[in-house]
Amino acid sequence: MTQKAVRDMDVRRELEERTLEAEGIIRRFLPREEGYQKTIMEAMSYALMSPGKRLRPILMRECAACFDQTSPQALPFFMAAIEMIHAYSLVHDDLPAMDNDLLRRGKPTTHARFGEAMGVLAGDALLNYAFETALQSLETDGTNPAVHKSLILLARKAGIYGMIGGQVVDVESEHIQGMDKHRLDFIHELKTGALIEAAMCIGALLGGADESQLLTVEQAAAKIGLAFQIEDDILDITGDEKTIGKPVGSDERNHKVTYVTFAGLEGARRDAESLTREALENLASLPRKNDFLMELVAYLARRNR
Amino acid sequence: MTQKAVRDMDVRRELEERTLEAEGIIRRFLPREEGYQKTIMEAMSYALMSPGKRLRPILMRECAACFDQTSPQALPFFMAAIEMIHAYSLVHDDLPAMDNDLLRRGKPTTHARFGEAMGVLAGDALLNYAFETALQSLETDGTNPAVHKSLILLARKAGIYGMIGGQVVDVESEHIQGMDKHRLDFIHELKTGALIEAAMCIGALLGGADESQLLTVEQAAAKIGLAFQIEDDILDITGDEKTIGKPVGSDERNHKVTYVTFAGLEGARRDAESLTREALENLASLPRKNDFLMELVAYLARRNR
Numbered sequence: 007m008t009q010k011a012v013r014d015m016d017v018r019r020e021l022e023e024r025t026l027e028a029e030g031i032i033r034r035f036l037p038r039e040e041g042y043q044k045t046i047m048e049a050m051s052y053a054l055m056s057p058g059k060r061l062r063p064i065l066m067r068e069c070a071a072c073f074d075q076t077s078p079q080a081l082p083f084f085m086a087a088i089e090m091i092h093a094y095s096l097v098h099d100d101l102p103a104m105d106n107d108l109l110r111r112g113k114p115t116t117h118a119r120f121g122e123a124m125g126v127l128a129g130d131a132l133l134n135y136a137f138e139t140a141l142q143s144l145e146t147d148g149t150n151p152a153v154h155k156s157l158i159l160l161a162r163k164a165g166i167y168g169m170i171g172g173q174v175v176d177v178e179s180e181h182i183q184g185m186d187k188h189r190l191d192f193i194h195e196l197k198t199g200a201l202i203e204a205a206m207c208i209g210a211l212l213g214g215a216d217e218s219q220l221l222t223v224e225q226a227a228a229k230i231g232l233a234f235q236i237e238d239d240i241l242d243i244t245g246d247e248k249t250i251g252k253p254v255g256s257d258e259r260n261h262k263v264t265y266v267t268f269a270g271l272e273g274a275r276r277d278a279e280s281l282t283r284e285a286l287e288n289l290a291s292l293p294r295k296n297d298f299l300m301e302l303v304a305y306l307a308r309r310n311r
Numbered sequence: 312m313t314q315k316a317v318r319d320m321d322v323r324r325e326l327e328e329r330t331l332e333a334e335g336i337i338r339r340f341l342p343r344e345e346g347y348q349k350t351i352m353e354a355m356s357y358a359l360m361s362p363g364k365r366l367r368p369i370l371m372r373e374c375a376a377c378f379d380q381t382s383p384q385a386l387p388f389f390m391a392a393i394e395m396i397h398a399y400s401l402v403h404d405d406l407p408a409m410d411n412d413l414l415r416r417g418k419p420t421t422h423a424r425f426g427e428a429m430g431v432l433a434g435d436a437l438l439n440y441a442f443e444t445a446l447q448s449l450e451t452d453g454t455n456p457a458v459h460k461s462l463i464l465l466a467r468k469a470g471i472y473g474m475i476g477g478q479v480v481d482v483e484s485e486h487i488q489g490m491d492k493h494r495l496d497f498i499h500e501l502k503t504g505a506l507i508e509a510a511m512c513i514g515a516l517l518g519g520a521d522e523s524q525l526l527t528v529e530q531a532a533a534k535i536g537l538a539f540q541i542e543d544d545i546l547d548i549t550g551d552e553k554t555i556g557k558p559v560g561s562d563e564r565n566h567k568v569t570y571v572t573f574a575g576l577e578g579a580r581r582d583a584e585s586l587t588r589e590a591l592e593n594l595a596s597l598p599r600k601n602d603f604l605m606e607l608v609a610y611l612a613r614r615n616r
Contacts, residue, residue, distance in 0.1 A: 042497050043476040045483060050471075098435060102408075103427035122408035123482050126431065130403060131475050133435065137442045138466040144459040154449040161443040166355075170436050171348040177428050178350060192347050 010308075017305040020298055021059065028060035028067070028085060035086035035139050045120065049128035050135065053116045054093045061306075062088045062205040065230075068299040069209030069223060072292040078212040080143035080153050084160065087140035088205050091164050094132035095173070095201075101125055104177070137161070156208040163204035172196025185263040194265070199231030206230075210292075219292060226288035229281040233307050236278040239264035243271065282307035315613075322610040325603055326364065333365035333372070333390060340391040340444050350425065354433035355440065358421045359398045366611075367393045367510040370535075373604040374514030374528060377597040383517040385448035385458050389465065392445035393510050396469050399437035400478070400506075406430055409482070442466070461513040468509035477501025490568040499570070504536030511535075515597075524597060531593035534586040538612050541583040544569035548576065587612035 007015075032054065039047040063085035070081055100107040100115040101122065108118040117125025140157055147153045162168060176193045179185055206227040210220055242257045243266060257264050266274045286300055312320075337359065344352040368390035375386055405412040405420040406427065413423040422430025445462055452458045467473060481498045484490055511532040515525055547562045548571060562569050571579045591605055 037471060041476075042480045042494060043471055043501075046471050046475065046479040094435075098431055101431060103406075103431055117408075124479070126403055126406060126408055127475060127479055127482070130399075130434070130438065131471050131479075133438055134466060134470040134475060138463075138470050141463050141466050144463065148456070148459045149454060151453070154453045158443075158446050158449065161439060161446050165439040165443050166342060166348055166351050166436050170351065170432060170439060171346075174351040174429070174432055174436075175347045177432070189347060196348075 013301075014305060014308075017301045021064075021302060021305075024064045024067075024298075025058075025060050028063040028089070029055070031082045032060070032063065032086045032089050034082070037135065045124060046127060046131050049116055049120045049124050050132050052119060053097045053128055053132060054090060056093075056113060057111050060089060062092055062201060064302070065202065065227075065299075066205040066209035068296055068302070069206045070213035071209075072223075072289065072294050072296045072299065073210060073213030073215055073219070074293060075212070075214040076294075078147075078152075078214075080147045080150070080156070081209070081212050083140050083143040084156055084208050084212065087136040087160060088201065088208070090132045090136035090139065091160075091169075092201060094129045094136070095169060097125060097129040097132065099173070101129075133164075136164075152211045152214070156211050159207055159211070160204055163200040163207075168196055168200030168204070172198070172200065179263075187268050190263060190265070190268070194232055194235045195228065198235045199228055202231040202234070203227040215292075222288050222291060226285040229285040229288070230303055230306075233278045233281040233285070236265045236269075236274050236281070237307060239266050240271065240274055240278070278307055318606075319610060319613075322606050326369075326607060326610075329369045329372075329603075330363075330365050333368040333394070334360070336387045337365070337368065337391045337394050339387070342440065350429060351432060351436050354421055354425045354429050355437050357424060358402045358433055358437060359395060361398075361418060362416050365394060367397055367506060369607070370507065370532075370604075371510040371514035373601055373607070374511045375518035376514075377528075377594065377599050377601050377604065378515060378518030378520055378524070379598060380517070380519040381599075383452075383457075383519075385452045385455065385461070386514070386517050388445050388448040389461055389513050389517065392441040392465060393506065393513070395437045395441035395444065396465075396474075397506060399434045399441070400474060402430060402434040402437065404478070406434075438469075441469075457516045457519070461516050464512055464516070465509055468505040468512075473501055473505030473509070477503070477505065484568075492573050495568060495570070495573070499537055499540045500533065503540045504533055507536040507539070508532040520597075527593050527596060531590040534590040534593070535608055535611075538583045538586040538590070541570045541574075541579050541586075542612060544571050545576065545579055545583070583612055 036051050036054065037047045039051065066085055066088060067081060070076060070078060096110065097116045099105050100110060101117055107115055109115065115125075116128050120128065140160055143153050164170065166174070172193050172195065175189065176197055179189065179193065203224055206223050207220060210223040215223060239257065242264070243255065245254060269277055282303060285303060289296070289300060289303070341356050341359065342352045344356065371390055371393060372386060375381060375383060401415065402421045404410050405415060406422055412420055414420065420430075421433050425433065445465055448458050469475065471479070477498050477500065480494065481502055484494065484498065508529055511528050512525060515528040520528060544562065547569070548560065550559060574582055587608060590608060594601070594605060594608070
């Protein structure tokens with residue numbers, strides 16, 4: 007095995023462990039499946055615990071570990087909340103009125119399994135429950151300004167100036183001839199980037215970051231988010247179907263304008279690499295060195311190379 | 312004119328004034344319609360500012376006025392937030408997968424006007440923006456425990472243990488033969504009641520209510536919510552089409568089991584009256600007498616008699 011292959015294996019193993027840990031935390035906040043409204047709890051759990059790396063809660067926790075207060079008591083609430091927001095966005099994305107997907111990673115999507123009405127409601131329920139969960143941190147940690155800032159940031163980055171905003175422009179752009187680079191950047195920044203920024207910034211805030219450190223983390227997160235998106239676009243062309251979980255070349259067949267359309271395959275690779283390098287430099291400047299976080303970011307940027 | 316007719320006219324006039332005031336407050340929190348994601352702001356504003364009495368924000372404000380701190384600085388944020396949650400629930404209720412309604416009070420519903428994908432997203436955006444708006448109160452009033460409690464209560468009463476929970480059971484009950492009274496009470500309590508409880512309890516909390524006063528307000532709100540629902544069911548049978556904004560007798564044609572199915576028309580009237588009387592007694596026990604609130608509650612319970 008090459009040195010890179012050994013390193014990749016180590017990161018993957020470590021990531022699997024963190025994924026299990028994150029899932030353990032998220033599961034603690036799942037509502038009990040009981041009462042007349044039992045079906046909605048089942049649908050929420052189905053959507054939330056469907057296969058995934060739990061990257062957002064992991065990034066949140068690892069960013070907290072870059073600061074002095076490494077395990078703040080509010081952290082688990084926000085780890086669960088951000089995964090709920092990610093999950094709800096997938097449930098609503100898959101609806102017939104949106105992407106109309108019946109399968110996600112080989113499993114029936116939530117509305118395919120529970121019906122369309124329950125798909126709408128399960129998404130609503132997960133979004134609402136995300137805030138219900140994050141707000142619980144006020145009960146024990148209500149005087150902590152970092153908790154206030156984290157709540158405000160979570161709502162902002164998930165909403166029309168964040169993820170939903172990106173989603174709206176993405177949906178509308180399907181009907182627009184001649185997507186320009188600026189509009190595409192906007193979509194990527196908000197649709198993929200905003201929630202990663204929320205995850206990493208909330209981690210930093212709860213860890214005790216000051217204003218300027220928070221800005222550093224936000225910049226790193228924006229670069230990481232964009233690098234992920236570029237990687238996705240590259241993988242759609244060069245990846246193999248089994249790894250990426252959808253048919254190769256689907257973007258081209260759907261005439262979807264991607265990062266590669268503007269930068270070319272080589273240019274896209276170069277940009278993803280330099281974005282990752284800059285993000286790693288940002289992260290290296292934080293008070294505590296977090297080797298796993300650095301390795302994870304580097305690994306995610308070189309997947310399937 | 313009879314004495315009752317004069318009194319009704321006075322309350323209606325006063326209510327119209329309060330509605331305009333509440334709309335002025337809500338409008339201040341609307342996002343500016345600009346940027347690539349402009350359409351979603353337009354859809355949110357369309358849904359939020361469509362005709363309505365703004366009962367929830369009005370009840371919130373009037374409940375605050377039953378206590379010593381009559382205009383708490385956090386109040387406007389929560390008034391706007393609760394109306395946003397009410398508006399999102401209507402937008403998603405009207406979707407093809409749910410009630411499939413193209414008209415609401417004679418105007419095209421949000422998805423009929425903006426397309427189904429934008430209907431899903433506008434609902435999501437309003438729910439998220441409700442929390443974004445309410446959370447702003449932490450910036451100026453973050454150390455106030457009443458604000459913390461209000462945020463937690465808002466999320467709880469809007470979610471699976473509140474409004475969404477009721478909605479889920481209502482949707483599922485369409486396919487169930489032999490609805491029982493207990494299940495119907497559950498739906499009413501959550502689907503209609505929970506948000507009215509949130510409105511009135513948040514008003515009370517921000518006004519300075521203590522635990523026992525909060526309980527009194529919650530009990531009053533539950534009774535008022537149920538009385539409203541019973542009135543709706545009665546109006547569906549006895550009302551005229553122009554006033555209620557939908558065809559008379561639609562529940563019966565849809566084989567919908569309502570309060571009247573179990574209690575009969577006279578029984579339903581009696582129950583609505585005694586619930587209202589009890590609620591008024593609850594409200595009369597609060598520190599400050601609020602004549603308008605009492606008159607409003609009584610008026611709403613005798614609409615179209």
